[in-house]
Amino acid sequence: MIAGKDSFSRLLFRTVNATLLIALGVACLLPLLHVIMASFSEPAKTLAYGGFILWPLGKPTLNGYKILLQYKNVWSGYANTLFYIVAQCLITGTLVFVASYVVTRKRLRYRNAMMAFMMFTMLFNGGMIPSYMVVRYLGLLDTYGAMLIPSAIGVFFIIILKTAIQGIPESLEESARIDGASAFTIMFRILLPLTKATFAVILLFVAVGKWNEWFSALIYLPTAKDKYPLQMFMREILIRNNDISNPNEVANNMQTYKTLVKYCAIVASTLPILLIYPFVQKYFVQGVMIGSIKG
Amino acid sequence: MRMKTEKRPAPIGYANAGGLRNLPRNLAVDLRRNAGLYLIMLPILLWFLVFCYAPMFGLGMAFERFTPGKGFFASPWVGLQNFRNFFESIYFLRLIRNTLVLGLLDLAIGFPAPILLALMLNELRSKAFKRTVQTISYLPYFISTVILCGLIVLFVQSGGAISNLLVGFTGGKSVNLLGNGDSFRLVFVLSGVWQFVGYGSIIFMAALSAIDHEQYEAAVIDGAGRWKQLLHVTLPGIMPTVIVLLILKMSSLLSVASDKILLLYSPAIYEKADVIGTYVYRVGIINMDYGYSAAVGLFNSVVATILLLSSNAISRRFSESSLF
Numbered sequence: 218m219i220a221g222k223d224s225f226s227r228l229l230f231r232t233v234n235a236t237l238l239i240a241l242g243v244a245c246l247l248p249l250l251h252v253i254m255a256s257f258s259e260p261a262k263t264l265a266y267g268g269f270i271l272w273p274l275g276k277p278t279l280n281g282y283k284i285l286l287q288y289k290n291v292w293s294g295y296a297n298t299l300f301y302i303v304a305q306c307l308i309t310g311t312l313v314f315v316a317s318y319v320v321t322r323k324r325l326r327y328r329n330a331m332m333a334f335m336m337f338t339m340l341f342n343g344g345m346i347p348s349y350m351v352v353r354y355l356g357l358l359d360t361y362g363a364m365l366i367p368s369a370i371g372v373f374f375i376i377i378l379k380t381a382i383q384g385i386p387e388s389l390e391e392s393a394r395i396d397g398a399s400a401f402t403i404m405f406r407i408l409l410p411l412t413k414a415t416f417a418v419i420l421l422f423v424a425v426g427k428w429n430e431w432f433s434a435l436i437y438l439p440t441a442k443d444k445y446p447l448q449m450f451m452r453e454i455l456i457r458n459n460d461i462s463n464p465n466e467v468a469n470n471m472q473t474y475k476t477l478v479k480y481c482a483i484v485a486s487t488l489p490i491l492l493i494y495p496f497v498q499k500y501f502v503q504g505v506m507i508g509s510i511k512g
Numbered sequence: 513m514r515m516k517t518e519k520r521p522a523p524i525g526y527a528n529a530g531g532l533r534n535l536p537r538n539l540a541v542d543l544r545r546n547a548g549l550y551l552i553m554l555p556i557l558l559w560f561l562v563f564c565y566a567p568m569f570g571l572g573m574a575f576e577r578f579t580p581g582k583g584f585f586a587s588p589w590v591g592l593q594n595f596r597n598f599f600e601s602i603y604f605l606r607l608i609r610n611t612l613v614l615g616l617l618d619l620a621i622g623f624p625a626p627i628l629l630a631l632m633l634n635e636l637r638s639k640a641f642k643r644t645v646q647t648i649s650y651l652p653y654f655i656s657t658v659i660l661c662g663l664i665v666l667f668v669q670s671g672g673a674i675s676n677l678l679v680g681f682t683g684g685k686s687v688n689l690l691g692n693g694d695s696f697r698l699v700f701v702l703s704g705v706w707q708f709v710g711y712g713s714i715i716f717m718a719a720l721s722a723i724d725h726e727q728y729e730a731a732v733i734d735g736a737g738r739w740k741q742l743l744h745v746t747l748p749g750i751m752p753t754v755i756v757l758l759i760l761k762m763s764s765l766l767s768v769a770s771d772k773i774l775l776l777y778s779p780a781i782y783e784k785a786d787v788i789g790t791y792v793y794r795v796g797i798i799n800m801d802y803g804y805s806a807a808v809g810l811f812n813s814v815v816a817t818i819l820l821l822s823s824n825a826i827s828r829r830f831s832e833s834s835l836f
Contacts, residue, residue: 227738234635241629242648244706248663249651251673267676267686312556319553326542331553335560341817343567344809345789346796350573351566353580367563370556400548429656432771436797448658455662456775479666483659490654498650505714 249487256281256480260473263480281481284474291482294447301364301446302427309423310416312370317378318404332379335372349436361444363437364430374419381415382408418504421497428490447486454482574810578803587803594807603791611787614773615765617701623761625705626712627754631746633713634720646717649710661775664703665690690776693784700776700785704769715757716750723749759827763820766812788812 251269259275266274285291316335320328342348348367357363385408393403409416431448438444458475543550574594576587598604629649636642655663667674668689675686689695727745736744770789777785788808796805 234632238632238645242645245648245651248667267671269673315552316556319549322549325546325549326538338560338564341568341813342564343571344813345792346802346806346809347567347570347573350570351563370559431658448656451658451662456665483662487655487659494654502714506718
């Protein structure tokens with residue numbers, strides 16, 4: 218907009234506007250700050266305090282983290298989640314790339330039919346119960362596959378990668394072919410580098426989706442606790458309020474310590490994401506844009 | 513080899529299509545010529561067949577008294593019995609009502625919030641301030657659903673920071689806000705706004721920056737103040753984006769984040785917090801009443817598809833924008 222000379226009302230507006238935005242920023246940061254500080258506070262004082270904690274209450278303590286570290290499930294949850302993220306990125310990345318490569322080959326007569334076949338699944342799907350039945354009949358329940366195979370492909374990813382590949386000038390491929398490049402060379406030396414940004418966005422979405430996932434573990438891993446992703450254990454600790462066994466008799470006062478461990482668990486499972494976040498923010502913003510083109 | 517393929521004249525039957533009648537022959541020719549491509553595509557198409565289309569046909573179990581032992585083909589056919597049971601149960605109206613209330617509340621608060629934020633950010637002159645607010649407002653988006661719900665529980669339990677804050681305004685005793693149906697709804701919707709407002713504003717910021725600056729200059733020459741500029745340049749400029757996103761939002765009106773509700777609700781407030789998604793989970797996965805829960809899910813899918821198609825049609829009628 219074009220700024221005129223500031224009248225009084227304009228100045229008032231700008232002040233109110235800036236104040237509200239600062240308030241929003243505070244509202245976004247305050248809960249996170251509270252959690253971090255509470256995780257170092259003396260638990261009894263945290264419970265008694267009842268407001269937003271801006272500095273560690275009492276003597277700063279690492280007890281909560283010590284208890285959390287002894288809780289083996291958190292470790293296995295972390296390991297599983299990392300495995301799921303890496304495996305899913307490899308599987309989904311490969312399949313989406315292959316699918317986008319194939320449906321952008323002009324010499325394929327039925328490439329549009331294949332695309333339609335895949336895109337129809339965006340309009341309508343079978344829903345939770347029939348999908349569960351398919352996974353069950355395939356014998357995938359309680360396997361690592363249950364967490365990876367049903368989520369192996371995203372139509373939306375194929376659409377955006379296809380759009381990106383179509384944006385590459387055809388002459389580039391042609392000249393490579395004339396120079397004797399094989400299909401593999403074209404895939405890995407031309408298409409992949411030129412769609413790097415889109416590919417990064419896709420992998421990022423896959424990774425974040427995997428990091429957050431808990432519901433499919435809930436229905437597809439009914440008994441295999443050893444394959445639970447981190448979020449399922451977080452659910453045990455934070456929501457279901459159980460599973461924090463205290464091997465050290467640190468406190469008779471379990472309820473107090475449970476709260477402390479909850480805060481520590483939130484920090485331990487959110488900090489990695491927040492630390493990576495500044496480096497990947499760019500791709501997220503891009504992702505929203507790419508999504509909106511097709512939205 | 514490949515060059516040869518490219519230069520070879522198209523065989524008869526490829527160039528002049530001839531419609532469905534020639535399908536087998538066209539397919540055979542195409543398959544032979546591009547065997548490699550179709551071969552690597554095969555597993556992907558199979559995946560879609562197994563994990564997308566099989567469940568669609570599996571919805572037939574909504575018309576059966578389905579038992580996993582007998583399977584899809586041998587389970588006894590009961591026609592519309594499952595649907596009738598659902599429509600006649602107390603759950604039908606309650607679930608529709610709860611799903612709609614949560615969906616509409618989210619539409620009323622959660623949809624305009626990012627637009628408003630984008631407009632407010634757009635008024636800022638300091639680039640650094642703007643970028644800082646943006647970066648901070650994206651942060652909640654990166655908190656996972658489970659952790660978010662953990663945070664909510666800690667903050668709104670009796671004695672939690674937010675519950676206590678509320679007591680400061682309204683007086684009374686600090687209570688667990690998730691223990692009451694009405695406050696549950698507010699907590700659910702507002703926490704969603706908190707998480708998504710910053711991230712949701714990205715797309716509107718892009719739409720705002722795409723507006724041609726000359727339009728503002730022209731408006732100023734015509735004597736438009738800030739308010740008129742907003743009304744006649746800014747808002748029309750972002751309208752197509754707003755409408756497309758509104759259609760998307762309308763079409764997902766019934767698919768409230770049921771996994772979040774699953775983490776937050778408790779039997780005491782099923783009356784107001786239970787939605788179709790959570791009910792399907794309870795009846796289907798927990799109680800293993802597969803046929804019935806598939807029927808409820810099918811009902812949900814059909815209504816959702818109708819919602820999508822009709823909101824798209826409405827938008828095409830009254831504006832230039834539509835999804836398809």
